[in-house]
Amino acid sequence: MRERLEDRFCQYDTIILPDAPSWIAAFLEAPERVLAISLDHDLEPVHGWNQDPGTGRAVADFLAQLPTDGPRLPILIHSTNRVAVDGMERVLTEAGYPVHRVTPYGDLEWISEVWFPRFRKNILETVDAASLAVGPSGTDFS
Amino acid sequence: MPIYPPLDPFPYAQDKHTCRIHHGLPDGLYVYVQDLNGDIWVAPDAAHQHPKVLGGAQAVLYAGDLTIEQGHIADLTNLSGTFQYDSETGLLAVWAILVQQGWEIETGGVRFFPADGGRPQRLV
Numbered sequence: 001m002r003e004r005l006e007d008r009f010c011q012y013d014t015i016i017l018p019d020a021p022s023w024i025a026a027f028l029e030a031p032e033r034v035l036a037i038s039l040d041h042d043l044e045p046v047h048g049w050n051q052d053p054g055t056g057r058a059v060a061d062f063l064a065q066l067p068t069d070g071p072r073l074p075i076l077i078h079s080t081n082r083v084a085v086d087g088m089e090r091v092l093t094e095a096g097y098p099v100h101r102v103t104p105y106g107d108l109e110w111i112s113e114v115w116f117p118r119f120r121k122n123i124l125e126t127v128d129a130a131s132l133a134v135g136p137s138g139t140d141f142s
Numbered sequence: 143m144p145i146y147p148p149l150d151p152f153p154y155a156q157d158k159h160t161c162r163i164h165h166g167l168p169d170g171l172y173v174y175v176q177d178l179n180g181d182i183w184v185a186p187d188a189a190h191q192h193p194k195v196l197g198g199a200q201a202v203l204y205a206g207d208l209t210i211e212q213g214h215i216a217d218l219t220n221l222s223g224t225f226q227y228d229s230e231t232g233l234l235a236v237w238a239i240l241v242q243q244g245w246e247i248e249t250g251g252v253r254f255f256p257a258d259g260g261r262p263q264r265l266v
Binding site for chain 1: 170171187188189190207209217219221222223224226253255256257258259261262263264
């Protein structure tokens, strides 16, 4: 993911965070700089770190309760956990986010074949999110 | 127009799927470059694909990516880490060539991404 984004969207920062608490903390530092978001559900424990990494659902719930005064950022969900993805999609959709999902397959070929084209399209669609105060940089996702 | 060499100077071989853009291309995401004669070449999207569209570390006039959907161009951008064009004029020139070639380009589909990481803009 990082390789694909940094090659095509080199003018933006790509931030990949392995756990929900870190993601939420990073988001709160500069929400106006976030250009696009892609969420996994099942987050692996970080080696050498004893805390629960949480799940993508925690991030979805966090995003859903944020106030808004205009169009929401499109959000991409990439996970093989279909039941969990259904829940994330529902909570985000009810909060007004356009939501797309891709299901990983194979080794990593799904990233180039389905994830990157969809995520790129989401970034292009942020042009339509008129109320976003997109700052000087920022492509954040976990 | 200014001429830009690829930032990655390795002389990659040309991608075997590279061709001049033409009607009848399958739907999908493509990277494109405009060669020094003004012709627009495309190759299917892939990782670090821009330097392989022409290959040989050739300089180009412009570069970006585009999506073909149902035979028309759904979006056209200046997105290329290899060439990093920061010229709205260059993107509009590519758009004009494609229109001249008979391509239908979605209204609002031409999006320019400033090199400073500023907000993307619709040009056409």
